[in-house]
Amino acid sequence: MSQTPSIIPIPVSCRLTGGALFTLTGKTMVATGGDAALRGVAAQLAKLLGVAVAKSATAGGNVIGLRVDPALTKKLGAEGYALTVTANGVVIRGGGAAGVFYGMQTLRQLLPPDIERFGWRAGGGGLTVAAVEIEDQPRFSWRGSLLDVSRHFSPVAEVKKYLDTLALHKLNVFQWHLVDDQGWRIEIKKYPKLTSVGAWRDSTVRVGDEPNLDGVPHGGFYTQDEIRDVVAYAAERFITVVPEIEVPGHSSAALAAYPQYGNTDAPGYAPKVQSRWAIFPETYAPKPETLAFLDDIFTEVLALFPSKFIHIGGDEAMKEQWEASPTARAFMKANNLKDGHELQSWFIRRTENFLAKHGRRLIGWDEIQEGGLAPGAAMMAWRDVKWAIEAARLGHDVVMAPTSHTYFDYTEGTAEEEGGAIGYQTTLEKVYSFEPIPIELEAAHHGRVLGAQGQLWRERMPSLPVVERRAFPRLSALAEVVWSPAERKNFADFRERLNGLLARLDRLGVNYRRPRADAVAAPIPMVPHA
Numbered sequence: 001m002s003q004t005p006s007i008i009p010i011p012v013s014c015r016l017t018g019g020a021l022f023t024l025t026g027k028t029m030v031a032t033g034g035d036a037a038l039r040g041v042a043a044q045l046a047k048l049l050g051v052a053v054a055k056s057a058t059a060g061g062n063v064i065g066l067r068v069d070p071a072l073t074k075k076l077g078a079e080g081y082a083l084t085v086t087a088n089g090v091v092i093r094g095g096g097a098a099g100v101f102y103g104m105q106t107l108r109q110l111l112p113p114d115i116e117r118f119g120w121r122a123g124g125g126g127l128t129v130a131a132v133e134i135e136d137q138p139r140f141s142w143r144g145s146l147l148d149v150s151r152h153f154s155p156v157a158e159v160k161k162y163l164d165t166l167a168l169h170k171l172n173v174f175q176w177h178l179v180d181d182q183g184w185r186i187e188i189k190k191y192p193k194l195t196s197v198g199a200w201r202d203s204t205v206r207v208g209d210e211p212n213l214d215g216v217p218h219g220g221f222y223t224q225d226e227i228r229d230v231v232a233y234a235a236e237r238f239i240t241v242v243p244e245i246e247v248p249g250h251s252s253a254a255l256a257a258y259p260q261y262g263n264t265d266a267p268g269y270a271p272k273v274q275s276r277w278a279i280f281p282e283t284y285a286p287k288p289e290t291l292a293f294l295d296d297i298f299t300e301v302l303a304l305f306p307s308k309f310i311h312i313g314g315d316e317a318m319k320e321q322w323e324a325s326p327t328a329r330a331f332m333k334a335n336n337l338k339d340g341h342e343l344q345s346w347f348i349r350r351t352e353n354f355l356a357k358h359g360r361r362l363i364g365w366d367e368i369q370e371g372g373l374a375p376g377a378a379m380m381a382w383r384d385v386k387w388a389i390e391a392a393r394l395g396h397d398v399v400m401a402p403t404s405h406t407y408f409d410y411t412e413g414t415a416e417e418e419g420g421a422i423g424y425q426t427t428l429e430k431v432y433s434f435e436p437i438p439i440e441l442e443a444a445h446h447g448r449v450l451g452a453q454g455q456l457w458r459e460r461m462p463s464l465p466v467v468e469r470r471a472f473p474r475l476s477a478l479a480e481v482v483w484s485p486a487e488r489k490n491f492a493d494f495r496e497r498l499n500g501l502l503a504r505l506d507r508l509g510v511n512y513r514r515p516r517a518d519a520v521a522a523p524i525p526m527v528p529h530a
């Protein structure tokens with residue numbers, strides 16, 4: 001049986017002190033000592049528990065105290081925290097406000113799942129919490145999940161629900177895949193056709209009946225106000241939203257709206273918002289008006305997203321339109337670029353320069369390395385970890401997102417169980433076994449591995465319930481991979497603790513995939529009910 005209460009990801013250290021229990025009642029108060037930086041966290045905790053935030057800084061009695069402790073900042077970093085439960089009260093000290101927020105997520109998991117619906121009333125008269133001392137901090141700084149809203153759109157309410165579930169897992173990066181061949185989803189004021197035209201496709205290939213089309217228009221986009229709302233919502237949960245704006249490929253939808261910015265002199269050039277899942281030949285053309293178009297788009301994007309990192313895609317850009325376009329060929333010749341690969345690199349370097357000039361950093365998929373990585377660029381390895389090893393050795397930061405372990409569009413069960421397979425079978429245990437630091441990477445470069453990320457590509461995930469079923473609990477396993485010390489990992493123990501988390505996801509209406517019966521351990525009672 002697990003020696004740790006069912007907390008996922010498992011904390012660095014957790015000691016049940018055996019002391020008298022804390023009792024949560026309707027009179028319990030959340031107190032911040034007047035620290036304005038903790039107002040948001042306190043309000044969220046009070047709302048969850050159905051209790052009040054103390055007005056005075058010196059509230060006595062039955063209190064959950066939150067504070068930022070500079071001594072802990074040094075010891076555990078801004079995301080670290082110490083949580084102490086005694087009969088006298090609960091204290092969450094964070095290295096920063098983020099740490100206090102993560103301490104709150106842990107406290108939440110010390111309480112029974114029913115608090116998600118009923119707050120303190122879940123226990124009838126009062127809820128007891130075991131006396132514990134927990135000290136905790138994340139292993140990696142990039143604990144991400146990508147959500148593709150191009151292949152299938154999700155309105156803001158669904159995105160927020162997804163963010164809530166990420167926050168419960170102490171995940172802190174949301175890569176918002178806003179742009180692809182099948183739909184452009186972000187309002188750009190200077191180019192209204194990106195959304196009036198580019199956000200809509202006339203049909204979608206039928207799931208399970210490909211290549212037939214359903215004949216049903218699909219689309220949607222986020223206004224800039226909605227984007228700001230999501231970014232603020234995420235920030236309250238200490239999640240950074242990293243927008244992904246694809247350059248120079250995956251640009252069919254943008255070029256359907258503004259065909260003049262593509263390779264108009266390539267034979268057969270006819271961009272459209274795509275209905276099928278494939279890689280398409282459209283790329284941005286290397287000409288001044290296209291570069292101005294891209295700069296304008298990124299200018300609006302930077303104003304909306306405070307994230308230091310901006311993801312520019314860079315994957316799967318086909319080279320044939322460039323090679324067939326007299327304009328692109330002349331550009332390559334004039335700039336000493338010997339082929340499409342070098343032109344792809346040229347685009348990435350130019351974008352990197354633009355972002356650097358505005359104080360941001362570029363991150364892109366591993367193809368951006370093919371013609372040489374721009375000096376300050378970070379790389380997200382998806383095809384093979386060998387790209388990450390190479391980039392880290394050259395001094396580039398990397399995020400691990402390999403298809404082998406982190407593509408949650410790949411099916412979890414067998415093809416038979418899932419009604420068809422996508423990619424490799426990627427079981428819960430396989431995800432859990434993932435080690436973000438490649439074994440071949442020398443210790444001197446380990447610091448280059450910022451973390452890892454789980455991908456929800458939505459070709460075959462038309463709705464949020466389907467996304468949730470693919471994401472959870474595999475993303476729960478990945479959360480432990482990126483948060484917890486490697487030596488704390490143990491799949492059997494995780495599998496036991498997972499029962500508590502799944503019960504919580506039930507209360508939250510998250511449509512996770514129930515692990516197979518033969519893998520289910522007996523549920524363990526975690527916190528005694530009063």
Ligand code: ACM
Pocket residue numbers: 315316365382
């Ligand atoms: C990717 O899956 N094309 C990054």
